Amino acid sequence: MSLNKNKISLYFIILFPFFGIAQEHKNDSTEVEQLSEVVITGQYNPQSIKRSVHNVIVIKREQIENQAANNLADLLNFNLNLTITANSQTGKSNISFFGLDEQYFNILIDNIPLVSDNGLGNNTDLTQINLDDVERIEIVEGAMGVEYGANAVSGVINIITKKSIESDWKIQASLQEETVSDEYAWFDEGRHIQSVNVAHNINEKWFTKVGFNRNQFAGFLNHKKGEDYYFDDGLRGYDWLPKTQINTNALLHYKSDKFRLNYRFEYFNEKLNFYDASVRANIDVENQTSNPSATDKIYNTNRFVNNVNINGQFNAGANYKASFSYQQQQRDLNTFNYYILTEDTSNETDETYQSTKVFFSNGSINNLIKRDHFNFQLGYETRYIEGFDTQATGFQFERDKTQSIYSIATYGSAEYQFTDQFSLRPGLRYEYNSKFNSKLLASLSARHLMNNGFELRLNVGTSYRTPNFEELYYYFVDSNHDVQGNENLEPESGYSAFLNLKKRSWINDVSLLNAIKVSYLDLSDKIELAVVNTTPLQYKYINIDAYRLWGLTSENTIKTDLWTFNLGATLQGISRVINSEEHAKDNFLYAIQLNTSSTYTVPKWNTAFTLLLKYNGEQQNYLATSSDNEGNAIYTKATTDGYGLLDASIKKFFFDNKFQVTVGGRNLLDVTNVSINNASTGGTHASNNSALLLGYGRSYYLKLLYNLNF
Numbered sequence: 098m099s100l101n102k103n104k105i106s107l108y109f110i111i112l113f114p115f116f117g118i119a120q121e122h123k124n125d126s127t128e129v130e131q132l133s134e135v136v137i138t139g140q141y142n143p144q145s146i147k148r149s150v151h152n153v154i155v156i157k158r159e160q161i162e163n164q165a166a167n168n169l170a171d172l173l174n175f176n177l178n179l180t181i182t183a184n185s186q187t188g189k190s191n192i193s194f195f196g197l198d199e200q201y202f203n204i205l206i207d208n209i210p211l212v213s214d215n216g217l218g219n220n221t222d223l224t225q226i227n228l229d230d231v232e233r234i235e236i237v238e239g240a241m242g243v244e245y246g247a248n249a250v251s252g253v254i255n256i257i258t259k260k261s262i263e264s265d266w267k268i269q270a271s272l273q274e275e276t277v278s279d280e281y282a283w284f285d286e287g288r289h290i291q292s293v294n295v296a297h298n299i300n301e302k303w304f305t306k307v308g309f310n311r312n313q314f315a316g317f318l319n320h321k322k323g324e325d326y327y328f329d330d331g332l333r334g335y336d337w338l339p340k341t342q343i344n345t346n347a348l349l350h351y352k353s354d355k356f357r358l359n360y361r362f363e364y365f366n367e368k369l370n371f372y373d374a375s376v377r378a379n380i381d382v383e384n385q386t387s388n389p390s391a392t393d394k395i396y397n398t399n400r401f402v403n404n405v406n407i408n409g410q411f412n413a414g415a416n417y418k419a420s421f422s423y424q425q426q427q428r429d430l431n432t433f434n435y436y437i438l439t440e441d442t443s444n445e446t447d448e449t450y451q452s453t454k455v456f457f458s459n460g461s462i463n464n465l466i467k468r469d470h471f472n473f474q475l476g477y478e479t480r481y482i483e484g485f486d487t488q489a490t491g492f493q494f495e496r497d498k499t500q501s502i503y504s505i506a507t508y509g510s511a512e513y514q515f516t517d518q519f520s521l522r523p524g525l526r527y528e529y530n531s532k533f534n535s536k537l538l539a540s541l542s543a544r545h546l547m548n549n550g551f552e553l554r555l556n557v558g559t560s561y562r563t564p565n566f567e568e569l570y571y572y573f574v575d576s577n578h579d580v581q582g583n584e585n586l587e588p589e590s591g592y593s594a595f596l597n598l599k600k601r602s603w604i605n606d607v608s609l610l611n612a613i614k615v616s617y618l619d620l621s622d623k624i625e626l627a628v629v630n631t632t633p634l635q636y637k638y639i640n641i642d643a644y645r646l647w648g649l650t651s652e653n654t655i656k657t658d659l660w661t662f663n664l665g666a667t668l669q670g671i672s673r674v675i676n677s678e679e680h681a682k683d684n685f686l687y688a689i690q691l692n693t694s695s696t697y698t699v700p701k702w703n704t705a706f707t708l709l710l711k712y713n714g715e716q717q718n719y720l721a722t723s724s725d726n727e728g729n730a731i732y733t734k735a736t737t738d739g740y741g742l743l744d745a746s747i748k749k750f751f752f753d754n755k756f757q758v759t760v761g762g763r764n765l766l767d768v769t770n771v772s773i774n775n776a777s778t779g780g781t782h783a784s785n786n787s788a789l790l791l792g793y794g795r796s797y798y799l800k801l802l803y804n805l806n807f
Contacts, residue, residue: 138235138255150542152597154236163707170223185337189222194251201250212424214451215486219248227344240593242538242560243524250560250591264806267296271802278794289313304350312342317793327389327437334372356409363402395431419460450487473511489567518546550601559592568638579635591620610654620644643674689714703750715739757802767795
C-alpha cells in the first residue's frame with residue numbers, strides 16, 4: 098500500500114512542483130553526488146552547486162557524449178529558454194536566450210570571453226565551438242554585469258575544459274558519420290567528423306594535452322543540383338551551404354598545493370563554399386561550344402586563441418585568480434569565376450572583410466579577512482578590441498575601416514552568511530569605456546537553504562549591450578536606399594530579476610529535484626533601425642525602444658542509479674516598445690516551451706538509452722506591413738508556427754570501456770521549414786517571408802570512439 102502512495106506522490110511532484118508531500122529517506126550515494134557537484138561561474142572559489150549564490154545549470158560530459166554532440170549548436174537545442182536558429186546561407190547557428198539574440202549574453206571558455214567575427218564573448222557562431230576537450234558547461238541565467246561586464250544582459254555560458262586524467266596517458270580517437278536528411282555518401286554527401294586527442298600526466302604537477310578535430314558538412318541539396326550543375330534555371334548549388342571545419346588545441350597545466358597555471362592554445366579554421374545559382378552560358382558561336390560559368394565564393398575563417406589562467410593562495414590565506422588572453426579572428430572572402438565543365442577559374446579576387454583582435458585580462462582577490470561568515474572580492478578587468486567588418490558597414494568607401502575600443506573596470510562584492518542557511522551578496526562594478534559613457538553596474542544575490550530540502554535564491558543585476566559594427570558604421574546610400582549607422586549611439590541598458598525555488602528530496606533510492614523560477618528582464622534604449630525622414634525616405638539606427646520579458650519556468654528531475662527523467666515547461670511574455678511609431682503595439686505576446694528527456698542505463702549491457710524532446714510553441718511578433726496616409730507604419734501581428742524537436746540515441750561500451758559506439762537520430766520529427774503567417778511587408782525594404790528554414794530534416798549518425806588509458 099505504501100508503494101502505491103509513493104508512486105502517486107512522484108507523479109504529483111512532477112506535474113505540480115512542491116505540492117506533493119512525500120516521505121523523505123535520504124540515500125547517501127545520491128545525496129553526496131548532488132551536493133558535491135562543483136561549479137565556478139560567478140563564484141569566489143569553486144563551490145558546491147547547493148552552496149552557490151547563483152542558480153547554475155550544469156551540462157555534464159556524459160550528456161555531451163549521449164547526444165554525440167560535436168559543437169555547441171548540437172547540444173543546446175533542448176534547453177528551456179534557449180532557441181537555436183541556423184542560417185543555411187551563412188552556415189552560422191545563433192542562439193536566442195530569453196528572447197534576446199546572441200548580442201546579449203557572453204560565451205566564455207574557462208571564464209574568458211571567446212572572440213567572434215566582430216565581438217568578444219557575444220555574436221558567436223555556436224557551430225564554431227568544438228566540444229572534444231570540454232568537461233562540462235555551466236549556464237547562469239540573468240544579468241551578470243558585475244562579474245562579466247558588457248553584453249551579459251541575459252546571462253553567460255561558461256565552457257569548462259578538461260585539465261586532468263586519471264591515468265598516465267589517455268589516447269582517444271573517434272569517427273562519426275551522419276546523414277543530412279536522406280543524403281549520404283562517403284566524402285560527397287552527409288557529415289563526416291574525425292578527431293584524435295592525446296593527454297599525458299608528465300608528473301604529479303604537470304599535465305599536457307593536444308587535440309585535433311575535422312568536421313566536414315557536405316551541404317544539403319534538397320531540391321537543388323549541386324556545384325556541377327550547369328543549366329541556368331536557378332537549381333545550381335545547395336539549400337544549405339557546405340563547409341569544413343578544422344579545430345586544433347593544446348593545453349599545458351601546472352598545479353601545486355597553493356598555485357595553478359593553465360595555458361590553452363586553439364587554432365580554428367572554417368571554409369564555407371557558396372555556389373551561385375546564376376549560370377552564364379558563355380557560348381562560342383564560331384566553334385559552336387559552350388563553357389558555362391558562375392561567380393562562386395569561398396569564405397575562410399581563422400581563429401587563434403591564447404588563454405592563460407592562474408589561481409592560488411597566499412601564505413596569509415587570501416585567494417587570487419587572474420586571466421590573460423590574446424585572441425584573433427579573421428574572415429576572408431575569395432571570389433572567382435568558375436567554369437563548371439573544365440573546372441578552371443578566372444577573375445579571382447581576395448579580401449579580408451571581417452577582423453577582430455582582442456586583449457583581455459581579468460583578476461580578483463578574496464578571503465583577505467579570515468571570517469567564517471564573511472568574505473569579499475575585489476577585481477579588475479580590461480579589454481582592448483580592434484577590428485573592422487566591411488560587410489556590416491555596407492562596404493563603406495570601398496575600403497576597410499578599422500575601429501578600436503577599450504574598457505577598464507574595477508568591481509567588488511561582499512558575501513555575508515548570516516547563518517549557515519542564509520547568505521547575501523551585493524556587488525558593484527565601475528566600467529570606463531573609451532567610446533561610450535562610463536557605466537556603474539550593480540547586483541544583489543541572496544540564498545536561503547530552508548528545511549525539508551527547500552532552496553530559495555534571488556538574483557537582481559544590471560548589465561548593458563554595446564552597439565555592434567553595423568549599428569555604428571553601416572552605410573548604404575544610392576538612388577533607392579539611404580540606410581546609415583550612427584556613431585553617436587548609446588549602449589542599451591538592462592536589468593533582470595530571477596527568483597528560484599528548489600526542493601530536493603529522496604524517496605528510498607529515488608532522488609527528486611523540483612524547481613520553479615520566475616524571471617523578469619527589462620531593456621531600455623534598445624537600438625532599432627528607424628525611419629528618420631519620409632521624403633526622401635531615410636533609415637538610421639537610433640536608441641528608441643524598450644524590451645520587457647517575464648517568464649515562469651518549472652523544471653523537474655527524477656533520478657535513480659539507472660534512470661534519469663526530466664520534465665520542464667516555461668511560459669514567456671515579451672513586450673517590445675517602439676516609441677517613435679504611432680501605431681506600434683507594446684502589449685505582451687506569450688509563448689510556451691516544453692521539454693523532456695530521459696536516460697536509462699543497463700549496466701550488464703554497458704548500454705545507455707537517451708531520448709530528448711522539446712516543443713517550441715507558437716511565437717508572435719508585430720511587423721510593419723503597411724503605412725497610413727502620413728507615412729506612419731501600421732503593424733500587423735505575425736505568427737510563427739510551433740514545432741517539435743526529437744533526438745534519440747543508444748550508447749554502448751565494449752572491451753572494458755575501451756571502445757564506445759553511439760548510434761542515434763537527430764530531428765526525428767523531420768522539421769525543415771516553419772510557416773510564418775502575415776509576414777508580408779511592403780516598401781523599399783520589402784520582404785515576403787512565409788517560412789523559416791530551421792533544419793535539414795531527419796538525420797541519423799554513427800559514432801565510433803576508442804579510449805586507450807595506460
